Amino acid sequence: MAYDNQNVFAKILRGEIPTNKIYEDEYVISFYDIHPKAPTHVLVVPKNAYVDFNDLIQKADATEIDGIFNAVHNVAKQLDVIDAGYRLLMNVGSGAGQEVPHLHIHILSNKKN
Numbered sequence: 001m002a003y004d005n006q007n008v009f010a011k012i013l014r015g016e017i018p019t020n021k022i023y024e025d026e027y028v029i030s031f032y033d034i035h036p037k038a039p040t041h042v043l044v045v046p047k048n049a050y051v052d053f054n055d056l057i058q059k060a061d062a063t064e065i066d067g068i069f070n071a072v073h074n075v076a077k078q079l080d081v082i083d084a085g086y087r088l089l090m091n092v093g094s095g096a097g098q099e100v101p102h103l104h105i106h107i108l109s110n111k112k113n
């Protein structure tokens, strides 16, 4: 997949589409998925323009990768799903069901927060 800067998450990051941000730091923003597939379904979206996980691993340095995954953990803590358990999901490529060509990590939990 090629990076398309008109994708919905790029527009959210540029403030062109409103969203209810629940978390933001140097590396990511996070907000609820518009079509939740679990009682808690949140997306963590890196601020930099990576198409998918493959692109991240090829281009990002260790500090940024660490920052992104620490942010995922911070969001899970904020959602209070650490003890209940949660799933992390990245669809990588259209063949795997990736719809938005901007890297994002799904956090899904059966616990409604």
Ligand code: AMP
Residues within 6 Å of the ligand: 008, 019, 031, 032, 033, 034, 035, 036, 043, 090, 091, 097, 098, 099, 100, 101
């Ligand atoms: P994926 O299939 O991994 O690319 O997931 C894309 C996800 O983005 C889907 O679960 C959509 O429901 C979600 N989504 C699309 N547009 C928005 C939006 N404006 N705000 C929040 N979530 C969105």
